[in-house]
């Protein structure tokens with residue numbers, strides 16, 4: 001194939017040099033450090049991230065809640081939020097393996113929140129949404145030029161909230177309230193409890209809980225982010241980072257010069273790009289087959305294909 | 309002058325908000341008029357009293373089929389334009405005029421309104437209520453490249469405009485399209501774009517999926533057309549940086 005990793009200017013293995021921050025981070029703390037640095041330098045004046053119930057309770061004016069009762073917002077359910085400080089960023093850090101509709105805040109960020117230079121983090125599909133909105137702004141008046149830094153995170157698939165509930169509380173037999181961290185890696189779904197217990201589920205168990213819309217997704221490493229990052233390819237505690245656009249290149253270079261990250265050449269680390277490429281290929285091949293099968297899904301009737 | 313494309317602007321049952329959106333390109337509009345577009349006909353901004361023969365017509369508003377002049381104007385617009393662009397939710401989908409049903413002074417019989425695509429063939433849709441200044445600008449630049457550009461520029465313009473041409477296959481819009489064409493089709497991935505695009509906040513995200521307040525929806529079509537799972541062209545969007553730069557450079 002060859003196009004599975006998208007266009008990029010450089011790729012490294014990296015982690016934040018901020019030890020305090022690393023304690024809160026999922027992997028190398030790339031997204032949090034990058035946004036913290038960009039906020040400090042005025043590269044962005046706010047960022048859209050996936051926060052939590054606790055964050056929303058402390059900062060009610062920073063989120064846009066859905067119609068459900070606020071008291072009903074469960075642990076580990078992400079809530080898109082605008083953060084303007086490093087403390088707020090830290091409060092929102094960590095991967096939540098269920099849908100966070102971050103793009104829902106993108107227009108409001110330029111309106112009620114008054115941002116001129118927005119940072120946004122999201123899945124590959126959300127980076128696609130952002131770029132489509134920049135090129136074909138239909139309901140996004142004056143938003144495109146305000147997007148100052150879009151950071152994509154690698155994504156194999158995502159889950160609805162109820163799937164995570166099912167996986168953690170039923171399959172892993174842990175209360176969501178008592179979970180410290182979740183992770184998908186090394187072929188397993190890992191659940192870490194606050195009291196130190198660890199449960200691992202084979203990925204096979206998780207498949208039927210995946211969001212169906214993920215099965216037509218042809219992007220693994222956020223090809224359309226200015227910078228994209230994820231754990232795959234790098235050792236524990238480190239992240240693989242692709243620097244893609246001119247904006248990404250300039251922000252990354254400045255952050256490196258300021259000592260925000262330490263890096264290792266990707267060729268020097270294990271398992272390296274080979275594994276990233278392999279997983280990207282697997283995802284794209286599988287989902288292309290799904291798209292193909294949609295063409296003959298019924299009897300003489302196809303399901304719709306969004307890609308034209 | 310010779311190298312400019314000619315533009316007409318037919319104003320039917322619209323609110324002039326689309327006109328304002330065009331004007332909200334500020335200096336960009338002046339550059340467009342300066343370098344690329346010769347405005348032949350536009351009731352709000354120019355003196356010409358009759359629809360002219362042009363390369364591109366923007367049409368704002370839907371058609372009251374009980375108003376003879378309106379019906380005549382949309383037909384004449386088609387006859388006299390190489391490319392017809394439905395500008396805004398009303399021209400594309402009927403939008404708020406879908407709710408008209410007559411009975412008001414002093415034309416109680418003016419009750420039936422149709423999007424222009426129900427009366428003529430339309431080439432390109434620019435949905436949105438209001439449409440965005442940037443989308444109008446992008447289409448204007450691309451129309452210029454399509455008609456006056458090099459082979460390479462023509463190809464780019466064709467690729468860019470194709471999704472907006474495909475949108476013309478259907479003249480109805482509603483929140484429900486997110487259900488029938490995205491969620492029901494197993495395509496929704498919960499990005500939230502639709503909720504941000506909606507001009508009346510009729511969409512919230514419930515557990516990562518769109519929830520529509522359908523009595524708020526004004527049937528503008530922004531949500532569905534902005535959704536990355538309605539149409540998505542890798543060829544075009546993957547080159548977003550270069551295309552954005554080309555458009556900005558054209559407007560320098």
Ligand code: SF4
Pocket residue numbers: 123124125126155156157158211213214215217218219497
């Ligand atoms: S797999 Fe694709 S569609 Fe699903 S959340 Fe990830 S990027 Fe989005």
Ligand code: SF4
Pocket residue numbers: 486490491495496497498499500501502503517518534535536537538
């Ligand atoms: S924009 Fe489309 S894919 Fe995204 S949440 Fe709305 S319906 Fe789903």
Ligand code: SF4
Pocket residue numbers: 481482483505506507508509510511520524525526527528529530531532
């Ligand atoms: S839900 Fe909102 S964006 Fe969608 S058609 Fe209705 S008014 Fe327009």
